[in-house]
Amino acid sequence: MTREMTGAEMVIQALKDQGVDTVFGYPGGAVLPIYDEIIQQEGLEHILVRHEQGAGHAAEGYARSTGKPGVVLVTSGPGATNMVTALADAMMDSIPLVCITGQTATHLIGTDAFQECDTVGITRPCTKHNWLVRNVDDLARILHEAFYVATSGRPGPVVIDIPKDVQFATGTYHGPTANPSAAHKSYRPQLKGDAQAVRAAVELMANAKKPVFYTGGGVINSGPQATQLLRELVGLTGFPITSTLMGLGAYPASGDNWLGMLGMHGTYEANMTMHDCDVMICIGARFDDRITGRLDAFAPFATKIHIDIDPSSINKNVKVDLPIIGDVAHVLEDMVRIWRTSSMKADPAAMKVWWEQINHWRARNSLAYKPNSDVIMPQYAIQRLYELTKNRKTFISTEVGQHQMWAAQFYGFEAPNHWLTSGGLGTMGYGLPAAIGAQVAHRDALCIDIAGDASILMNIQEMSTAVQFGLPVKVFILNNQYMGMVRQWQQLLHGNRLSHSYTDSLPDFVKLADAYGGVGFRVEKPGDLDGAIEEMIAVDRPVLFDCRVANLTNCFPMIPSGKAHNEMLLPDEATDEAVANAIDDAGRTLV
Amino acid sequence: MNATLNPTAPSVYFMADVSDKVETHTLSVLVDNEPGVLARVIGLFSGRGYNIDSLTVSETEHEKHLSRITIVTTGTPMVIEQIRHQLDRLVPVHRVTDLTVEAQLANQEKPLERELALVKVAGTGDSRLEALRLGDAFRATVIDATTEHFIFEITGRTSKIEQFINIMKPLGLIEVSRTGVAALQRGPEGL
Numbered sequence: 022m023t024r025e026m027t028g029a030e031m032v033i034q035a036l037k038d039q040g041v042d043t044v045f046g047y048p049g050g051a052v053l054p055i056y057d058e059i060i061q062q063e064g065l066e067h068i069l070v071r072h073e074q075g076a077g078h079a080a081e082g083y084a085r086s087t088g089k090p091g092v093v094l095v096t097s098g099p100g101a102t103n104m105v106t107a108l109a110d111a112m113m114d115s116i117p118l119v120c121i122t123g124q125t126a127t128h129l130i131g132t133d134a135f136q137e138c139d140t141v142g143i144t145r146p147c148t149k150h151n152w153l154v155r156n157v158d159d160l161a162r163i164l165h166e167a168f169y170v171a172t173s174g175r176p177g178p179v180v181i182d183i184p185k186d187v188q189f190a191t192g193t194y195h196g197p198t199a200n201p202s203a204a205h206k207s208y209r210p211q212l213k214g215d216a217q218a219v220r221a222a223v224e225l226m227a228n229a230k231k232p233v234f235y236t237g238g239g240v241i242n243s244g245p246q247a248t249q250l251l252r253e254l255v256g257l258t259g260f261p262i263t264s265t266l267m268g269l270g271a272y273p274a275s276g277d278n279w280l281g282m283l284g285m286h287g288t289y290e291a292n293m294t295m296h297d298c299d300v301m302i303c304i305g306a307r308f309d310d311r312i313t314g315r316l317d318a319f320a321p322f323a324t325k326i327h328i329d330i331d332p333s334s335i336n337k338n339v340k341v342d343l344p345i346i347g348d349v350a351h352v353l354e355d356m357v358r359i360w361r362t363s364s365m366k367a368d369p370a371a372m373k374v375w376w377e378q379i380n381h382w383r384a385r386n387s388l389a390y391k392p393n394s395d396v397i398m399p400q401y402a403i404q405r406l407y408e409l410t411k412n413r414k415t416f417i418s419t420e421v422g423q424h425q426m427w428a429a430q431f432y433g434f435e436a437p438n439h440w441l442t443s444g445g446l447g448t449m450g451y452g453l454p455a456a457i458g459a460q461v462a463h464r465d466a467l468c469i470d471i472a473g474d475a476s477i478l479m480n481i482q483e484m485s486t487a488v489q490f491g492l493p494v495k496v497f498i499l500n501n502q503y504m505g506m507v508r509q510w511q512q513l514l515h516g517n518r519l520s521h522s523y524t525d526s527l528p529d530f531v532k533l534a535d536a537y538g539g540v541g542f543r544v545e546k547p548g549d550l551d552g553a554i555e556e557m558i559a560v561d562r563p564v565l566f567d568c569r570v571a572n573l574t575n576c577f578p579m580i581p582s583g584k585a586h587n588e589m590l591l592p593d594e595a596t597d598e599a600v601a602n603a604i605d606d607a608g609r610t611l612v
Numbered sequence: 613m614n615a616t617l618n619p620t621a622p623s624v625y626f627m628a629d630v631s632d633k634v635e636t637h638t639l640s641v642l643v644d645n646e647p648g649v650l651a652r653v654i655g656l657f658s659g660r661g662y663n664i665d666s667l668t669v670s671e672t673e674h675e676k677h678l679s680r681i682t683i684v685t686t687g688t689p690m691v692i693e694q695i696r697h698q699l700d701r702l703v704p705v706h707r708v709t710d711l712t713v714e715a716q717l718a719n720q721e722k723p724l725e726r727e728l729a730l731v732k733v734a735g736t737g738d739s740r741l742e743a744l745r746l747g748d749a750f751r752a753t754v755i756d757a758t759t760e761h762f763i764f765e766i767t768g769r770t771s772k773i774e775q776f777i778n779i780m781k782p783l784g785l786i787e788v789s790r791t792g793v794a795a796l797q798r799g800p801e802g803l
Contacts, residue, residue, distance in 0.1 A: 145648070145655055150704075153647070333697035333698045333700070335697070
């Protein structure tokens, strides 16, 4: 189907042809022609944010909670630069985003025109790919190509920069190609894993004495089938499984083989299992520094298998023994089939010994904390939130910091795509817009942003968006009046000199909620917590829930930077002195 | 980036010791000749802290709008492998070949590499005669001259060019312009 239409019309038509139902955006001079089309059409809902960064994170929340690409529309100059954080965030966490930016007219590009900036130049390192469309006849092709690039292979954000004259110009529109992978000149990611390598991996697994699955966000990006296959493979093998922050929910937290999250604030059993394992099956994770700890002491006895769709993830930080390049679902399907058809079986005697060891580590109860009947412990708050919301359709997003780690440790995720967090970039201000994005996609669900008092202020303006569009998101603030994680590091590294990590003059969150047209709650006593959470759930409006928690609680267990998995700082050992001396000189320069 | 495999660790697929030795490799990258493609490649190198010793680019297949970028880089084997994969990940990149590895696989010391330089030397008297004589010995061609200067055009391996320039220094070297390395794999096959 080809048709003559304007560039602005093409944008709307291409979005619809790509199955898009929601656009997050903010108008401005250089996108007015597209906004003029938006108001004259039906079928594409536009969510007006209060800051472009909010649009980006909302689109991420939408994408992560649906598995579909998130779409953003912003203007040139500051509209585009305000999107940069969200693009970098999506790049790090492999979230498919299609961002359309307006640009000054082609004849003005390079003249320092009003609201001009080099959008493709600025966004080049934080997008998977970007395009400046100089000719309206290229626009349809680029729009469809953008969706293909954003969603295939390792997903990521893309930017299409469209000058205003191109939006006004008339050209020929054509629909999406049936097979974009075959049609693309150069980008064709490998989906199927090498058969020999997959077989070798399965044989290694069958012969393992101390195996572990280490899974990541790639399992979730691969789709629901990958999650099913992962659960099947864990069931077949009986191996223990741990996951990165981004991978939570792929295997249920209530599953028998679940060790909890691994890494810097992971559980003792997950990290010790990683350290002592003899075969590690890494699936869709990337050996991030938050996971590995000290590299030369990372899983020193392990034969490492690494399944990843992105060849550049292989051998980047950790040299692996058996790389398998391919899509997680495709590779797991082959693994399950080979395991079944060859009647493979894990060594029962070895597995018995291994699980006994793991259960010994589990018994260490590394997430334990001292309960308190006077003040709310942050861990307790998350536990209660979990207990009171677990039987509902709930999506949890977070900001970044201690509250994020406690959420990961204490909220049990049973399904993929229900956990929205900024893992790679660590973007404070991610959670509220992400919850809004999830709520737009799941109107009947309970969408909660677990926040900190500092993080929430970074995109608090999106409360206004939530109210305008009737999105009853719940912001559950663990308020300790500190940038808790910054303070924790200052205690660890800088002699307890708490430089600018205390927030005085916080707003009254209850009044703030009220001012935005939402509902505010404040809870200070553990005994009042359950009732207030239930009230919060019952409210059909956006909520700011100011949960006053113990101010000086720190997040443990912790692998101090520069240390190995078996050198964790456990909560009951974390005395002031141990904290002050936890990081040695070599670890000081690490972030 | 340190060695990460414990050499005493039992490994079915035990790999050769990870060496931290820095190597020089020549990569050939086939890309769409579209705006910004060179910026993507260079940005990748600067953003991730890789080295560029030499970079040469030109459209080589006009009808397909394909350019070939030849990059000489240094790094540990792990870093060079990373560079190759990171380049391959760029959407407009069609093909990345490590010519140094290809040459090694074919039992050759190096891929075929040539560079062209224009070398301006000014002087009079003996040093002027000496410059001309040496230019001859290096098979450099004089492409511009007055009674006070020569511009030599010289082609060859990078080491030859370096040597020529060094020799010209005391003889009145003024300035040099170099193309960077162009390289191909030996033998009848293409990329």
